[in-house]
């Protein structure tokens with residue numbers, strides 16, 4: 001299905017002062033409850049990544065999982081879960097970070113990726129980029145190469161996507177909310 005930016009953006013709801021005062025929270029929940037929107041989003045990513053040399057898709061707990069799992073299924077690629085602290089069994093590597101409304105710690109299982117792996121890193125939204133930088137650290141720390149960081153929404157006013165690009169990380173987002 002052809003991607004329609006106006007349609008997808010119309011599904012994303014802005015909730016002011018949540019989870020903290022001063023935050024304009026971009027809620028993607030309605031995309032998942034709208035089969036047309038879901039298909040549009042998934043198809044856009046399938047089209048973008050089907051003819052690339054990506055070997056793995058990594059995604060971030062929790063909203064990043066939702067599209068990435070469908071994409072991994074469609075592209076028949078292994079899916080790597082980067083989770084919030086304390087959720088993954090076995091030996092893990094962790095990385096703490098700050099995000100727009102707090103701080104947290106992410107973990108990956110040791111051996112989840114290795115040198116020579118070409119990873120597409122997926123999350124739902126880029127704000128300060130803190131979450132993605134932590135995930136990149138976990139992946140590259142085990143030798144993987146980040147081919148692209150991909151999100152549904154970019155919030156360029158928060159500077160994350162620019163910072164990623166300045167660090168030579170290719171970034172793609174389906175839509176952006178700037179000055180609105």
Ligand SMILES: O=P(O)(O)OC[C@H]1O[C@H](OP(=O)(O)OP(=O)(O)O)[C@H](O)[C@@H]1O
Nearest residue numbers: 061062063099100126127128129130131
């Ligand atoms: O660019 P940043 O400033 O780091 O913010 C972006 C992150 O914030 C949200 O995650 P959250 O930690 O709220 O987790 P959730 O997906 O479990 O809701 C979002 O899903 C991104 O992962």
Ligand SMILES: Nc1ncnc2[nH]cnc12
Nearest residue numbers: 024025026027100125127
């Ligand atoms: N403004 C925002 N809306 C939704 N998720 C977010 N994660 C970080 N900032 C966010």
